[in-house]
Amino acid sequence: MDYFIELLFSGLTRGSIYALIALGYTMVYGIIGLINFAHGEIYMIGAFTSFVVATVLSIYGFPLLAIIVLAGVCAAIWSSAYGYTIEKMAYKPLRHAPRLSPLISAIGMSIFLQNYVLLAQTSDFLPFPELIPDFAFMEPYAHIVGSSDLMILVTTAVVMVALTILIKFTRIGKAMRATAQDRTMAMLVGINVDRIISATFIIGSSLAAIGGLLIASHIGQINFYIGFLAGIKAFTAAVLGGIGSIPGAVIGSLILGLTESFATGYISSDYEDVFAFSLLVLILIFKPSGILGKAETKKV
Amino acid sequence: MFPLKEFKKSLLVALWFVALTFPLMVIQVDPIERIVNWRWNNMFFVAIGSFVLSVVGKAFFARKEQQLSKKRTAQNEEVQDTIFQRVLREPRYLWPISLACLAFAIAFPFLFSTYQTNVMTTALMYVVLGLGLNIVVGLAGLLDLGYVAFYAVGAYSYALLNHHFDLGFWTVLPVGGILAAFFGIILGFPVLRLRGDYLAIVTLGFGEIIRLVLENWNEFSMGPSGIANIDRPGLFGLDLSLNMSILYLYYLMIFFLIITIFVVNRLQDSRLGRAWVALREDEIACQAMGIDKTKTKLVAFSLGAFWAGIIGVVFAAKTTFVNPASFTFLESAIILSIVVLGGMGSIVGVICGAFILILLPEYLRALSEFRMLAFGGILVLMMVFRPEGLISNVRRVYQFKKNDRGEK
Numbered sequence: 001m002d003y004f005i006e007l008l009f010s011g012l013t014r015g016s017i018y019a020l021i022a023l024g025y026t027m028v029y030g031i032i033g034l035i036n037f038a039h040g041e042i043y044m045i046g047a048f049t050s051f052v053v054a055t056v057l058s059i060y061g062f063p064l065l066a067i068i069v070l071a072g073v074c075a076a077i078w079s080s081a082y083g084y085t086i087e088k089m090a091y092k093p094l095r096h097a098p099r100l101s102p103l104i105s106a107i108g109m110s111i112f113l114q115n116y117v118l119l120a121q122t123s124d125f126l127p128f129p130e131l132i133p134d135f136a137f138m139e140p141y142a143h144i145v146g147s148s149d150l151m152i153l154v155t156t157a158v159v160m161v162a163l164t165i166l167i168k169f170t171r172i173g174k175a176m177r178a179t180a181q182d183r184t185m186a187m188l189v190g191i192n193v194d195r196i197i198s199a200t201f202i203i204g205s206s207l208a209a210i211g212g213l214l215i216a217s218h219i220g221q222i223n224f225y226i227g228f229l230a231g232i233k234a235f236t237a238a239v240l241g242g243i244g245s246i247p248g249a250v251i252g253s254l255i256l257g258l259t260e261s262f263a264t265g266y267i268s269s270d271y272e273d274v275f276a277f278s279l280l281v282l283i284l285i286f287k288p289s290g291i292l293g294k295a296e297t298k299k300v
Numbered sequence: 301m302f303p304l305k306e307f308k309k310s311l312l313v314a315l316w317f318v319a320l321t322f323p324l325m326v327i328q329v330d331p332i333e334r335i336v337n338w339r340w341n342n343m344f345f346v347a348i349g350s351f352v353l354s355v356v357g358k359a360f361f362a363r364k365e366q367q368l369s370k371k372r373t374a375q376n377e378e379v380q381d382t383i384f385q386r387v388l389r390e391p392r393y394l395w396p397i398s399l400a401c402l403a404f405a406i407a408f409p410f411l412f413s414t415y416q417t418n419v420m421t422t423a424l425m426y427v428v429l430g431l432g433l434n435i436v437v438g439l440a441g442l443l444d445l446g447y448v449a450f451y452a453v454g455a456y457s458y459a460l461l462n463h464h465f466d467l468g469f470w471t472v473l474p475v476g477g478i479l480a481a482f483f484g485i486i487l488g489f490p491v492l493r494l495r496g497d498y499l500a501i502v503t504l505g506f507g508e509i510i511r512l513v514l515e516n517w518n519e520f521s522m523g524p525s526g527i528a529n530i531d532r533p534g535l536f537g538l539d540l541s542l543n544m545s546i547l548y549l550y551y552l553m554i555f556f557l558i559i560t561i562f563v564v565n566r567l568q569d570s571r572l573g574r575a576w577v578a579l580r581e582d583e584i585a586c587q588a589m590g591i592d593k594t595k596t597k598l599v600a601f602s603l604g605a606f607w608a609g610i611i612g613v614v615f616a617a618k619t620t621f622v623n624p625a626s627f628t629f630l631e632s633a634i635i636l637s638i639v640v641l642g643g644m645g646s647i648v649g650v651i652c653g654a655f656i657l658i659l660l661p662e663y664l665r666a667l668s669e670f671r672m673l674a675f676g677g678i679l680v681l682m683m684v685f686r687p688e689g690l691i692s693n694v695r696r697v698y699q700f701k702k703n704d705r706g707e708k
Contacts, residue, residue, distance in 0.1 A: 056329055059335075090680045097683070098687060101640060108679025108683065121328065127332070232629070236501060243497065277505035277508055278505075284502055
């Protein structure tokens with residue numbers, strides 16, 4: 001039973017990290033219909049920025065709490081700056097181009113950013129400083145749930161709630177939903193669509209950066225290549241839940257995380273990713289537009 | 301004169317990039333020795349580089365804008381084709397040009413070194429791969445991000461059959477192609493109901509599944525270490541030296557390429573090809589016209605996969621070694637980029653795209669570590685400045701020549 005609960009928690013942890021990244025995918029897709037392949041790289045840059053900031057601060061002897069907060073804030077700021085710049089440079093000129101061109105541009109951007117970090121920093125795995133301490137009250141459960149797992153779950157839950165409030169109740173959230181529904185109409189009623197798209201990229205990128213910080217301190221090492229697989233998995237999760245749908249992305253991520261965790265725990269760890277992708281194929285065969293996606297009926 | 305306002309803007313851009321790249325370019329930390337290395341000179345490079353690029357980019361965009369407005373005023377004229385497109389349509393020019401290309405291709409190994417020939421063979425392989433994917437993406441409009449899976453099926457079928465049963469290249473060539481086509485149908489069935497991006501992610505997942513199975517199923521595929529010592533293709537039982545076999549493979553690829561171009565060209569104008577284009581443009585209208593959607597899509601998938609399988613066999617024979625690392629998603633992305641960069645659906649475009657994308661990293665080797673950085677950057681720039689691809693496909697149209705009375 002302990003083993004089961006352990007797997008359950010590790011699956012939830014995984015799932016929440018995927019969710020933080022998948023939200024960026026799904027929001028961008030919902031608004032401009034683009035698979036933002038560079039999003040995984042944004043997450044990687046978030047992890048690297050927090051690594052640099054945290055290490056510098058710890059060398060200069062800052063207290064742990066200040067390090068955590070500053071690393072998180074810096075990662076979020078820089079990642080969103082990167083997201084904003086990428087959108088302006090690589091996607092905005094292609095707004096009216098044929099459908100596949102922005103996708104190629106995104107793939108190019110992803111290769112570019114990977115190699116940029118590889119050249120600017122290093123190709124080796126870097127040890128990430130342990131930011132999350134072992135809580136004393138977690139002592140009796142430490143063999144089932146680690147403190148960092150708990151931290152990840154709590155942070156993700158808080159972020160999700162904040163995001164829901166932002167999207168449901170604020171002005172910008174309303175504008176975002178309107179733009180996602182119909183861009184031309186949104187423009188007609190006076191929404192600055194360009195600004196909304198930028199805001200979407202910024203929000204998505206900062207979520208990914210928080211994900212980057214959490215997972216890096218959980219696993220304990222980073223590398224310029226971590227963004228790729230995480231990005232693909234998160235995108236899979238977003239599609240699983242129905243791309244464009246925000247609760248769908250969260251549900252899809254949790255399902256993906258749990259599947260991976262249980263499959264590795266009970267069957268074999270070699271085929272972890274195979275299970276993830278097989279699950280995707282299976283679900284899409286029976287529900288072609290994802291779990292919460294709307295089946296689009298086309299009028300003729 | 302360069303206006304002051306633009307100058308200020310470029311300065312701001314430079315400042316923005318300095319701030320953007322600050323944590324990663326300037327600071328480098330050594331977490332074990334606990335040393336912070338401030339690299340201020342990098343900041344200087346970033347500032348100057350982004351300033352210059354911004355000025356150049358602005359000038360470029362201004363010129364493009366000017367051209368566009370000029371085009372808009374000339375709207376009454378017929379839609380202007382580029383010189384290139386007009387040359388392509390005119391059989392009078394097309395034949396001599398293709399013959400010249402062919403002559404050059406045949407003479408190539410004698411003009412350049414063996415290394416160059418080898419590189420060229422790789423480029424030709426990608427041309428054929430691009431043309432195969434072009435059937436699926438360019439003509440039928442099905443976005444396939446896992447094309448490399450079929451390439452892997454071809455390569456592994458030759459590697460395994462050769463390793464276990466000593467089968468030769470020519471025997472396995474059709475087998476590899478048919479196996480890949482079979483996998484294409486297997487993948488095709490479940491994804492038929494999916495649209496656009498759902499299709500893309502499922503094909504991506506399929507590609508990854510194939511690669512991961514090859515990597516982990518040690519008894520079957522020998523895992524990540526791969527299969528070595530695969531036979532090179534034979535020529536009527538002759539024993540070829542290394543140089544000769546490179547030459548042989550090169551001519552073999554030229555031969556395959558010509559066949560592929562011929563087949564794809566004929567396919568485009570066939571009933572099937574037009575059904576693909578119709579399916580791409582409007583699925584519902586297409587069904588109303590009595591086109592069998594399932595069959596047409598499956599044929600597109602399996603034909604595309606067939607070419608990939610064939611080239612996979614050639615790949616295994618060329619490198620004499622296969623392992624799962626050759627079949628990553630990046631490979632699929634590169635092949636897709638070839639198709640899109642060249643201009644979807646256009647054969648000449650795909651050929652140009654393949655040469656650019658495969659030869660570019662090869663000749664950028666002088667820049668060694670900046671190679672992939674430049675590759676990614678160029679991909680973005682190409683798309684920003686020519687989103688429709690290098691050569692956009694010209695639809696076949698009937699042309700009515702003016703008759704004597706001056707009527708159309």
